Amino acid sequence: MGRGKLAAVDTVFFTGLLFLALVKATPIAFGAMAGLMSERSGVINIAIEGMMLMGAMMAFLGSVFFNDLTGGALPKIASLLAGLVVAMFFSAMVALLHALLSIHYKVDQIISGTVINLLAVGVTNFVANAFIDPNRIAGVGVLPVISIPILSEIPFIGRIFFSHQPLVYVMLIMVAVLQYALFKTPWGLRTRAVGEHPLAADTVGINVNRRRYINVTLGGALAGLGGAFLVLESVGRFQKLMTTGRGFIALAALIFGKWTSVGALGSALLFGFAEALGVRLQLGDVNELQALALLAGIGIIALAGVWSVLKLIRRGEDKRPSRTIGVLAIVGLATIAAALLIEWPSIEIPIQFLGLLPFIATVLVLAGFVGRAIPPAAIGKPYEKA
């Protein structure tokens, strides 16, 4: 009896879980990066959901039209890539509308975000009901899995990180690039200056509003990739309202990650892991207490990981001892090992509650119960030249 349980909960199961967590985290991380670009430059973005929804639909339509246009002469992958480009473009246009309303017309940024979300729901449902569904348009397919040679052979790590569809890699690269760019390049310094103290930035000759326009719009393109992921990597076709709140989970990841892309990725992984666990719980592969123990272990390791990356980047500034990170990592690993090895008594906990994690976590950091998430100082304020 006990053996059967242990066999089910072995390393294959665990790597599978982490693999799935990374997949589930990808659209959330893209969305969070869209929010990061926008909010770091001082524009609140609650419209990530709308941008992702638009990206999902345009990825579908873009790939279908490109396929029709070329008459199937080009390989399928070309149509799918065209879909990605179209998704990025249209989501960027939606973001540009958000920028136009909130920067040029100085509309309250929350209201502008609400406008975007309403319009995205209206437009995508309209197109789906008027055009996609009646014509029974079929999708082109999904992007292929690309296993990276050599790296994908590494035990555990290879299976978890290096055998994915392309957008997962793009996401990981973008997180690293954004983290570096935001804290180590002139672009990042200017962006942060515009978000923290626009007047000072203006004084030294930075064009505050132009920078905000660029950042919000480019961020929109990233949200478009997040939406495209839902269509081009998993389902293969557009479904009405298919983002189902992921844009808001992305917002949660951004805040829980304290407005850094590495932090946002850590949070997205944690939320993705919770989602993956939910799937496995429903299948009956794990029991509830075990799932909670696994989640706690992953949470601790994610914290240690994010912390050590941040420390690496801000070399010299962070005086806290590395020992704490090591201890955290060991505690996390021990928790996971315990979760996998011990036979946990089965207790009924409603699995829906796992899905509450992102939302509760965000409320806790905003209220300062767990750490403190402090937004960029000038966020929400339109900038007017004095």
Add this chain to the structure above:
Amino acid sequence: MATAEATRQSRRRAILGRLAIPLLAIFTALVVASLAMVVSGTDPIKAYLALGEGAFGSQVARVETLIKATPFLLAGLGIALAFRGGLFNIGVEGQLFVGSAVTVFIGFSVELPAVIHIPLALLGGMIGGAVWAAIPGYLKARNGAHEVITTIMFNFIALRIISWTIGVDGPLRAPRTVAPETPAVFESARLPILIPDSRLHAGVIIAVFAAFVVYWLLWRTVAGFELRTVGANPSAARYAGINVEFNIVRTMALSGALAGLGGGIQVLGLAPYNFTTGFNVGLGFDSIAVAVLGSIHPFGVALAALLFGAMDAGARLMQLRTKVPIDIVTIVQGLILAFVAADQIIRRLYRIRAETEEGPVNLSELWGGES
């Protein structure tokens, strides 16, 4: 004498000016949305005529408009009240949900005389909504957590918890049903029907009454004065000896209570008198447009709610006649919000001079809380 005449004239012009922007915004939104119809091959004039007929063309249509306007009015009042207090309650969606759930629970779990049962069930819904809004209010007052983000998160928390309660084996799940839904409330909890053989329930009157109460509260009571003072300038309010923290929590609670009442009326007033997860989804967000279109004034909100109710009521006939998906209504509603909020667009388009009045509300400036 001449000056009195001049004041009257300028006041009339001010009222006209205040109406001009919303009306032109509505008109412009309808024009822009008609482009989408033209693209999809429909005659927009025919579609809008069908929309109008579906909203006002018969008694059934007019009743439907009033029924649809009712939750918009209550939710819009809740949002407007919070705006007046300097708070952006984007969590009305969740508060509606909680209000509906509590009301339906009281409605189906006990059987009481109607005079007690209806008020009790609605009061329960109001308390549910109030509590669900007061927690983010408290977190803002106490810890400076911005209410926009916390209420968004609370929307999802409410959604998840409530879908669990009516899911398989959930505590509120109706026995022996396929779909996730609660049992229907007892007869004694259902709102009386105003016109025999119609769907017009007494909730419409409650909602209109609520608009007057909100007006009275805001401009005729000490609490309303405090609420508006805190909204206009928290530092000045504090200097004047007003307890700002307490006011934030109270404003959120009142706002949530209105939303909870709206949710409760929906379950007690409309067949099948129960609660499902698909219930009123998105209403809380549309109501932001209602509140802004109504210039966050109770009577303006009532007019805006009537318009939104009419659009929702007429959409079905429009879809039937012209094959335009009802989603065009969501597009129109989004565009109206955009044009009212970005009134510069409307002013430039129709060459209306800018007034020297204060600009549109800007609430996200208080990001991170003041303290």
